[in-house]
Amino acid sequence: MTTPSNPSDKESSVTHDSTSEAGDDRALVSLEHREGSDNLPERFQDPGLPAHIHRAGDSDEAAARRYERQVAALFAISMFATVLFVVSYFAVGNDTVVSLPIIGRTMALHVSLGVTLGMSLLCIGLGAIHWAKTLMPDTEVVEERHELRSPDEAREGAVKILADGLEGSQLKRRPLIKYTLGGALGLFAIPLGLQLVGSLGPLPHTDLETTLWDSKLPGGKPRRLMRDPDGTAIRLSDVTLGSVFHVLPEGIDATPDPNNEKLKAAVILISLQENLIKSARERKWGVDGVVAYSKICTHVGCPVGLYEQTTHHLLCPCHQSTFDLTEDCKVIFGPAKRALPQLKISVDDEGYLVADHGFDQPVGPSFWERA
Template sequence: MAHDDPHALDRTYQAPAGLSVDVSDPALNPGLPPHRARVTDQDPKAMKAAVRTVYTLFYLSLAGSIWAVAAYMLFPIESGSLIDVRYNNLFIGLGIALALLALGIGAIHWSKAIMADHEHVEYRHPTRGRDSTRAAAIQAFADANEESGFGRRVMIRNSLIAAVVASVVPGLALFRGLAPQDTPENPIAGQPVKLLQHTMWEKGMRLAHDPDGTPIRAADITIGSAVHVIPEPLGKVAHEDGYLEEKAKAIVLLMRLLPEQLIESEERKSWSYNGIVAYSKVCTHVGCPVALYEQQTHHLLCPCHQSQFDVTEHAKVIFGPAARPLPQLPITVDDEGYLVAQSDFHEPVGPSFWERH
């Protein structure tokens, strides 16, 4: 309970001899329990052993971080070998797990066996910001440094700093995998604009259901529906090397509205068919799949960062961080009534920032 006099809590109630007092009474201060000295407080050898254990754990954490980076280089996933991919995941995971686990155990052991553990009471004060309060805060930091031994115990301090700094290095190293490099086999691997400039869509290619590859008839698309679409050839091939990359670029969302609801520019009036329109599912913000369609408002929603696109008007951005409309796939029907592409997209799919120089 609060007291006007903070020193009131210092007064431990002393009961007269032979008188039993109920110390559970909240009005009474039972005082602090007797302090129990640890083994490391009583035995200098035990203290030295604890210090060695802590900095050994910190250096073990450092070794785990270094091993994770080494494993990333020794087993490159870019090689295409399934064995390398497995070893990459296994040894990087083990290295990061060792780094974080040793760091955590070392910090806990340091606090429990080495840092001062004398109990104290921290009083609540009605106001803050006075000179005496600032001085007390500075003193508190000085006391914490003295009690923890951070300033005195050089081996613990240096090993902790090295382990903490190294623990983020594996994560930084893994970012390299997000930026593929050009190779003789794929000279544009590291050039996102060129990679996304074209997809596998081409003139006359049928639109098919994702994932089974069944061709789609225009007559089967009802008003208000939304259909996930891939190029027909993707439904007929096994998941070979490069399959997912091609699919990720070519995925489309197909919707049907009343023709009079579409607001189309002159050059794009031929890109739809009887109210059916097709747009890339790859959000122009950071590339998340745009797959939420609001039938009543005709809005497409990206679930990652809530960008919204108006299907009635060339999927223009009406809300959120996306910088440009979703690319539209020009479509028509063939002689059998199946929906087909008139051509590839006329602009790069995917995030807009990849187009900046």
């Protein structure tokens, strides 16, 4: 390596040329770059595959026998684990509980089946891989690649067959067939699609806008606020300051789809100090600081289940929208946009809380038809 130094050949390799005149031909560019001098090629040449290095087992029969025993041992462990699986399946009781380190108390049947099945499978795999790595031929094999593109002849042949076929069908000469076929193929999926889409479910109509609170009980009495899940009515006097009630409308279990009704009608009832309430409407729609709000988040509809007493915030555990109970449940943080709708409540002759009328707007997540 005594090549004379030639500074002009040593242009910066860390290039930052902002104007390059290079065209599309990458290969050409790399050849032009740094023209070789003094009989050195422009680029290094591929030295080809390095010499193969033999393994211990290739020449040493003792080593090979050792590997054979190791592989056989792994397969034997697998068989043993399989037997243990069968034994565990029949011998271990359904209710037996064992204490294991780290895992703690756990079901004995489940753990023994899992570990024995795991060992049974794992040892087959490890044995096979060990076998392949130590005893099977490990000389690299070179397979040639061929360009994926078909030879021109084949491509022309394919085009010709298609063209001949099109010609033979006379589609070009007979436009009547062409257009009617197009129409028929374009329309044939409609009956199937219509059957599926048309019969999957009912149209929404006003289902998203209404809740059970909108209707009165049979007999015209307003629906009482009932505890969820006990279904008992709530007296105003039960609602002590700071307490929270999860509420459903009276008579919800008599509806055809109680779950659907629950999802829309769920309400959270909270007693606040009346002077903390900043909204006059909110105070008016409540009773002595006891207010009822829809429990369905206006973001995507999770129940707003977390109430923080000190800050009077309601938090939705799904996406952390936060509503301020003292300000008409408006959103103070998070992805929701709209305040939770309030339910106007009052006290009936027997001292129970009732809803005067339904919500003044749809509850739950936003939807297109909601104005």
